[in-house]
Amino acid sequence: MKISKRFKMNVSAEKVDMYEWVTKMTPSDYVSFSKSHKAMGSYFKDGCFYMVNVETMGNEMIIQNYKLIEHRRDYTKFYSDKSRAFVWRWFPATVGVLWEMKVIPTGRKSSELECTIGADFSTALLACAAWINGIGGLFMRQHLNDEGLSFAKDIETKFSSGNA
DSSP states (O other), X not given: OEEEXXXXXXXOGGGOXXXXXXXXXXXXXXXXXXXXXXXXXXXXXXXXEEEEEEEEETTEEEEEEEEEEEEETTEEEEEEEEEEEEETTTEEEEEEEEEEEEEEEEETTEEXXXXXXXXXXXXXXXXXXXXXXXXXXXHHHHHHHHHHHHHHHHHHHHHHHTOO
């Protein structure tokens, strides 16, 4: 399952550097982007960038171990092949999690941030349980709306003023 949404920004796409934005993100930045965000850490190893996020989605806690697998100035793609979700807070499950962000020019001084999140469930039973519990749809959409809007505002602020 994968969902995307676009968020308007009052900043030229040419000014934004998504790689710079994600690699300079601090734990306090991350936590401020959504009430669901609980903790974040990041590091470079062997030339690759990694980020570990802890968040809640609906009633479930998820620990994501992301690796930045592709990036350009206007695009970042993370994947966590070993995210741990705790179904009904008790039953651990391994889930693949996608997180993509792309800046799309819409005008000389405007752009949109397209955010995509996705989940690869290892079994049909897990996918069904996630859907019933809201992770596979409702809560993912709500979470994307919440964090995506905050991401866009932060990017707009940092790259409009040159503070990134």
